[in-house]
Amino acid sequence: MKSAATGFRGNKAALPSKPCRACGRPMSWRRCWARNWTEVKFCSDACRQRKVARHG
Template sequence: MRGVKKDNLPTKLCPVCNRPFTWRKKWERDWEHVKYCSDRCKKQKIVAT
């Protein structure tokens, strides 16, 4: 079997929309620095400040 079981993926809460989001392969190198679930939430954070 390839990959990681989806049940075991780490999750975080997005500070903008307060929804949980799970680890993605593209975030593998910098998961500890990922704060937002999407570019949309990232942009809303900048506007709200």
Template sequence: MKIKLSKKCPTCLRDFQWRKKWTKNWENVIYCSERCRRRRRNQKIIMNNSPT
């Protein structure tokens, strides 16, 4: 079983490295930080292109 030590954050699109605090839940880590996690969640899709 191989564990990747770096992932790409879908919010800021940066690669982030494994951290000690993620030892137990690295598989579930998606975002590089809590900040990105919230940001992703709060993202709104604005649709101003409604056809007339």
């Protein structure tokens, strides 16, 4: 069972989270971000494009 190996037992409140750099909304950890969670900065493609457009 994979969830037992990762420590996730169905309690989403126990997952780590951090704010999106573009909109400030909290992002919860996702399995697809497991390898690069420290590098994730934006909650969505829309926020990523908005942030790049502001500085460009």
